[in-house]
Amino acid sequence: MSIRIIPQNQLEKSDQKTAEQIPPLLFPRLKNLYSRRAARLRQLAEKNPLGDYLRFAAVVASAQEIVLYDHPLQMDLYARLVETAATGKPPLDIHTLPRDPHWQRLLSSLIAEMKPEMTGQALASLENLEKASAAELETLASALFANDFAQISSDKSPFIWAALSIYWAQMAALIPGKARAEYGEQRQFCPVCASVPVASVVHMGSQEGLRYLHCNLCESEWYVVRSKCSNCEQTGDLHYWSLESELASIKAESCGDCGTYLKLLYQEKDPAVEPVADDLASLILDARMEQEGFARSSLNPFLFPGE
Template sequence: MSIRIVPELQSGNQREKSAAAEPIPPLLFANLKSLYLRRAERLRQLAADNPLSDYLDFAASMATAQHQVLYDNPLTLDLSEALQKSGDTGAPPLDLNTWPRSDHWLRLLTALIAELRPEMPTHIIAVLDNLEKSSVHELESDADALLNRDFSLVSNEKAPFIWAALSLYWTQMASLIPGKARAEYGEHRQFCPVCGSIPVSSVVQIGSAQGLRYLHCNLCESEWHVVRVKCSNCEQSRDLNYWSLETERSAVKAESCGDCGTYLKILYQEKDPQVEAVADDLASLILDAKMEDEGFARSSINPFLFPSE
């Protein structure tokens, strides 16, 4: 099954037909009121007694800045045409490969730099200075490289700041989509149905979505449903294994697939209601090292940790 976003009216026409057949919400948009503050709180909580405490604290500062910049720089945008085009082509409405970026994301980057500067140490301030001195052409080229996953073209120091601004931009746009999602037959559920990016991790939820797994987009922060006990990358289910650093009650595990040789973190809210897709993935890098030793490659990217090549 794939997920498609359709206009409100069209979704309404399908509602009665799909109510019995589709009780599972296929797509969850981010709650902008709490997204970044909850992430910052979780990162600071996880920083205690963690060997990556300094970097987790930095990530928490970034999330806090994103929250402030989000409300200081609102976005107004009519996405009706983009949604209609998406329906005609089958591509995500905010496709990261084709979306014509406005300079709003650059304003977000400038605001992030200003928000972060007062509390950053000297070596990070130097990175912020370099970003401020970069031309629009250089920044746009870096953005293109990150979105195209040409990570070796962007320094590891600059990448998290540029991605943070891009992510804010896409998250704002996603919140303005005038449509609903529905599940359809098809494949490629490893990609976000909103923007076409890849997940950072997956979360098995509690509450109204009890026991359901949702992949969390590393760009627009949307979450989409993918059934459990199925590889989120190649959709096979023959050779899945689950790894953790603690006991069976661990809230963070890695789901590995012997078919495609990749893994994705899976977080269990029933074991820890505070788990957060980005924060808990970043704080469990020791598990990534274990998975690498076992011969598996990540199928995801954390917005605070880009591969060097």
């Protein structure tokens, strides 16, 4: 099953009823999104060997919260949504959507917020980005979206991505439509922006027991049944791994067919789990999965490859 986003006024009544039963797509809820992430990162840092890096990520998330509300986005996406609904393409496709200079203004404000909190290499990276031209910044953003990590150093990637993520999350929250589940492929990519997940979350509450993949860019979540590999959609060779007991709030779902894994975070076992923070804090599980011969099918915005 694939997910298509269509304008609200084009939805049929039957589509609306289906969407109410199992929402195929959850657009980002921006209120306190980054402050919750920052708080979770700081909490997890207390007893984690990667505590310093988690606190660094918390500084970035806190700055994102401030910049998000200091720079609201006003944009009419209806024409774009109508155009992409006809083709089934993600409306905010990172490979085709022209980038507005708004994202660079976000980056500039992020740098100003973060500089007083940073030292060493992180501060040097911010100062280098501050001096970069608009064209150079666009080149770095394009390299990230193309997975051309040789063109952008890993010390700059989290800052560029942080600004791009705010921009894409703001756009996603403005989409004037709803999603409809259809037959199709490529469920491993976000139906809003075509990026990849950071992790998956098994929800509690109104979506109790349902697994949603959380986008590492636009912060949307899309539904994928738990009995299928989220990467290749095969069902025959799935296994679940954890570093604790069977009641662990974080597990890795591995697929023997495609050789990849994706983490599952269980809200019912820990309501405070947060996709980016808990994925970053559980890198020891990633090391175990790599030892077992599996590769990540996801990407954390604080773990970009590169020099």
